[in-house]
Amino acid sequence: MHDLIxxxxxxxxxxxxxxxxxxxxxxxxxxxxxxxxGGILNQCIHNGFGLHYFKxxxxxPEYASRFIDMLNDTSVKVKLDTMVLELTPDKELHIVxxxxxYEILKAKAVILAMGCRExxxxxIGIPGTRPSGIFTAGAAQRYVNMEGYLVGxxxxxxxxxxxxxxxARRLTLEGAEVLACVEIMPYxxxxxxxxxxCLQDFNIPLYLSHTITKIHGSPRVEGxxxxxxxxxxxxxxxxxxxxxxxxxxxxxxxxxxxxLSRKAGIEIDRRTGGPVVYENLETSVEGIFACGNxxxxxxxxxxxxxxxxxxxxxxxxxxxxxxxxxxxxxxxEHSDISDIRLVNGVGVSYxxxxxxxxxxxxxxxxxxxxxxxxxxxSDQLQxxxxxFRVNRKFGRSRIGVxxxxxxxxRFRRERLAPGEMEKIRLPKSLLMKxxxxxxxxxxxxxxxxxxxxxxxxNANETKITAVSPRTVPAGSKSSDKIAKVSSAAGGSI
Amino acid sequence: xxxxxxxxxIGCGIVGAAMAYELSKYxxxxxxxxxENDVCCGATKANxxxxxxxxxxxxGTLMAKLNVMGSRMAKEISQALDVPYKQIGSLxxxxxxxxxxxxxxxxxRGLLNSVPGLRLLDRDEVLQMEPEISxxxxxxxxxxxxxxxxxxxxxxxxxxxxxxxxxELRLSSEVLSIGxxxxxxxxxxxxxDVHARYIVNAAGVNSDIIHNMTAEPSFSIRPSKGExxxxxxxxxxxxxxxxxxxxxxxxxxVLVSPTVHGNLIVGPxxxxxxxxxxxxxxxxxxxxxxxxxxxxPSISFRDNIRNFAGIRANSDxxxxxxxxxxxxxxxxxGIKSPGLTAAPxxxxxxxxxxxxxxxxxxxxxxxxxxxxxxxxxxxxxxxxNRLISENPAYGRVICRCETVTEGxxxxxxHSPIPARSIDxxxxxxxxxxxxxxxxxxxxxxxxxxxxxxxxxxxEIIQDREGSYILTGQTKKExx
Numbered sequence: 001m002h003d004l005i006x007x008x009x010x011x012x013x014x015x016x017x018x019x020x021x022x023x024x025x026x027x028x029x030x031x032x033x034x035x036x037x038g039g040i041l042n043q044c045i046h047n048g049f050g051l052h053y054f055k056x057x058x059x060x061p062e063y064a065s066r067f068i069d070m071l072n073d074t075s076v077k078v079k080l081d082t083m084v085l086e087l088t089p090d091k092e093l094h095i096v097x098x099x100x101x102y103e104i105l106k107a108k109a110v111i112l113a114m115g116c117r118e119x120x121x122x123x124i125g126i127p128g129t130r131p132s133g134i135f136t137a138g139a140a141q142r143y144v145n146m147e148g149y150l151v152g153x154x155x156x157x158x159x160x161x162x163x164x165x166x167x168a169r170r171l172t173l174e175g176a177e178v179l180a181c182v183e184i185m186p187y188x189x190x191x192x193x194x195x196x197x198c199l200q201d202f203n204i205p206l207y208l209s210h211t212i213t214k215i216h217g218s219p220r221v222e223g224x225x226x227x228x229x230x231x232x233x234x235x236x237x238x239x240x241x242x243x244x245x246x247x248x249x250x251x252x253x254x255x256x257x258x259x260l261s262r263k264a265g266i267e268i269d270r271r272t273g274g275p276v277v278y279e280n281l282e283t284s285v286e287g288i289f290a291c292g293n294x295x296x297x298x299x300x301x302x303x304x305x306x307x308x309x310x311x312x313x314x315x316x317x318x319x320x321x322x323x324x325x326x327x328x329x330x331x332x333e334h335s336d337i338s339d340i341r342l343v344n345g346v347g348v349s350y351x352x353x354x355x356x357x358x359x360x361x362x363x364x365x366x367x368x369x370x371x372x373x374x375x376x377x378s379d380q381l382q383x384x385x386x387x388f389r390v391n392r393k394f395g396r397s398r399i400g401v402x403x404x405x406x407x408x409x410r411f412r413r414e415r416l417a418p419g420e421m422e423k424i425r426l427p428k429s430l431l432m433k434x435x436x437x438x439x440x441x442x443x444x445x446x447x448x449x450x451x452x453x454x455x456x457x458n459a460n461e462t463k464i465t466a467v468s469p470r471t472v473p474a475g476s477k478s479s480d481k482i483a484k485v486s487s488a489a490g491g492s493i
Numbered sequence: 494x495x496x497x498x499x500x501x502x503i504g505c506g507i508v509g510a511a512m513a514y515e516l517s518k519y520x521x522x523x524x525x526x527x528x529e530n531d532v533c534c535g536a537t538k539a540n541x542x543x544x545x546x547x548x549x550x551x552x553g554t555l556m557a558k559l560n561v562m563g564s565r566m567a568k569e570i571s572q573a574l575d576v577p578y579k580q581i582g583s584l585x586x587x588x589x590x591x592x593x594x595x596x597x598x599x600x601x602r603g604l605l606n607s608v609p610g611l612r613l614l615d616r617d618e619v620l621q622m623e624p625e626i627s628x629x630x631x632x633x634x635x636x637x638x639x640x641x642x643x644x645x646x647x648x649x650x651x652x653x654x655x656x657x658x659x660x661e662l663r664l665s666s667e668v669l670s671i672g673x674x675x676x677x678x679x680x681x682x683x684x685x686d687v688h689a690r691y692i693v694n695a696a697g698v699n700s701d702i703i704h705n706m707t708a709e710p711s712f713s714i715r716p717s718k719g720e721x722x723x724x725x726x727x728x729x730x731x732x733x734x735x736x737x738x739x740x741x742x743x744x745x746x747v748l749v750s751p752t753v754h755g756n757l758i759v760g761p762x763x764x765x766x767x768x769x770x771x772x773x774x775x776x777x778x779x780x781x782x783x784x785x786x787x788x789x790p791s792i793s794f795r796d797n798i799r800n801f802a803g804i805r806a807n808s809d810x811x812x813x814x815x816x817x818x819x820x821x822x823x824x825x826x827g828i829k830s831p832g833l834t835a836a837p838x839x840x841x842x843x844x845x846x847x848x849x850x851x852x853x854x855x856x857x858x859x860x861x862x863x864x865x866x867x868x869x870x871x872x873x874x875x876x877x878n879r880l881i882s883e884n885p886a887y888g889r890v891i892c893r894c895e896t897v898t899e900g901x902x903x904x905x906x907h908s909p910i911p912a913r914s915i916d917x918x919x920x921x922x923x924x925x926x927x928x929x930x931x932x933x934x935x936x937x938x939x940x941x942x943x944x945x946x947x948x949x950x951x952e953i954i955q956d957r958e959g960s961y962i963l964t965g966q967t968k969k970e971x972x
Binding site: 033081083085096097098099100101102117118120121122123125127128129130131132133136138139142143144146147148149150151152153174213214218219220235246259262 | 722723727769771772773774775777778795797798799800801874877878881882885886887888889890893894896928929930931932933935936939940950951954955956957958959960961962963964965966967968
């Protein structure tokens, strides 16, 4: 039996394995289906990676190689060109490879780091013909950046996810004409910096509140009809226009790859598409942890790294406990543990983690008041970072955290958008309060301070122009401010 | 010296393939000419994938006789030729009094057509068999012999077996005209002339055009488009049987069924169309979606992985059009639903008609009637290990959604009718059929094809001729 098996050798798996190693685990195996480590970073040859984690700007392959180099100094074993066919709840892995055939491995702990896949045409049901020349943005990226081939000469991009935006720039630089980026929502799906650097800098129009209503041509794409959509995302008759093109790129969302997780009986959150996880990234199956895009789709690889380091550390703690026959189990079923569920309030589409475990023995001597910032709390309890996305665009707003309807913490933001993952730090005093009150739910929600409502969809944004750079300063993001609970507020990374 | 074939079959969809398979049993020189670059590219690859029990066609018609016979044959042939087939039974749902009356009619018809095992079920029985069916259901007709099949693999297996038994296949050979040299037919195709004593017209949606090249016009094809959803395997066990709706005056109803691959198929509508218009429309898809929800309200359409459409070769005739329409010229035309089911029976019947027309049928002694292919994901651990030790390519999974290995893809590229496009590989191995729709495996299959076939990646096509994928190298040429 191995101590730890990591499924996936992309950024999440690499960081998780490294972190487990640094936390004392020696028998670690990474199983990777591709012929090399690095995952999708290998085809992300643009820069912009590592600004948070390495404090310098790297390309995708450079970012990956930093971790691969670090891994080379350990004795972590890597099985390349190896596919995991099945994972069982008791942590048996059925794997297959040309080199070793069909094998069954067993581990004390498993970390899921399988990443995500792209939504396809079928998932959104675009009418029209079914010619060649329709690519998911990531598949096109592979052809262009790794195989060295162009996928088309006149391109329309549906969806404004980050890969689509990056490919708009890439294809332009490779000599193709990118006619438009068409986004069904009234706001872009990707990061503001990518809207600016990949579309605006190249004068590629962004059509918000528009979609492709029909694909034309056979056997190759010959054009698309695009149309404006109404508030229900239904095409508005009379607004159609035809764009002649030979290629359509789809950047319409990413879906965590959890087929293995489902078969292992791991509880999946319908909202994220990933496993329900505790604050230590453990899933509903004891000893199976998850990190990176398999849990929820991240904006930046730096955030994936941070999450994965945490998962690696948690798995290491689990394994060290596992080795100690007198060690306390960290099983979620354990009666000494209390689960707090994070509830998505208005304006919030999901949170990660979904659950927080708190040892019940902290209840003793806990006549604490949450309003007292100087109170000393047990070391066993830590602040919990919560990642989430809002479900619409907000102007100046606050993120509220409430217990039983009482707002106990608030975090100010100048703006919020679904395309940008948000983070708040729940101070341990708040968790303590939750326990004291005997509550098992904490609600997180977003409120637009200008309207007082959890909605700021702006009809003006449906016009056919790129977002002006003046309205959204690239890269500016306000730091967290906490109104009531001040002591433990975390800043942005 | 020019070669004169005994029989030329025009079209290699399910009917042409079954005809070739049937004739390959005899000492004959047979050629199949096909317009597309692969077999089974028309209605055969885009339909409901159902082997119908046979209670629907009017008693006494060719359709009724050949449906019931074909249904039985499908079971045997799919086993012999290693084609995925499951006899899962079908239910025709009734929602009101009129529907219940229709069920009685269908039941009586089924008895007259000699469909085995038919049973009328009451509401409780239906809901017990299929808990996801709408509580509004009033009853159902159960046909235990109905089944599901992989339709294009069925066609490919029939055609491959024919080829292995000596039948010649000419792809990319659209028929331009038919004339006569001496006593024989001269078929002019895009790839040259073909001479044959007999012609079998199995040209599907174009069978009237082919007919009119040799005989007086006597029927016309009225193409009818049907649109579908194919849902993720997470929806694949939503129902366990083929779920039909009662045909009414206005519609034949929309079906919901598991597929042999474990997905859920939902469709079709029926709209008059052009011969080659297999595009999807938002109206069509909306109709199919809401009609299907009437049978099974819980279907999660957000788990849709692909839409497609197929063209029925409907005609102005209610029955199949099967007969000698010119000397030594046999029509197998207007083969609409249940054509997939009836195909092997049509071929047996057609061989008799050819014999009556003077074609001598003498059985081959060395006919090969079996086929076996590697389906890695279905093998036992021991079989997998044995296979990988013999050929390591079977240990490399290329299509992660459907677990298709490099070995299986290489097999498809070197099979009796070798795949020559990404979709050709897909039809033979299932690669790219899953939830990522080839996003991950597409580039890798292209790479394998380029290597195995010794051609540049930019020459690899997605499906039909002209469906190029890449437009050139990034660093060599500029757009």
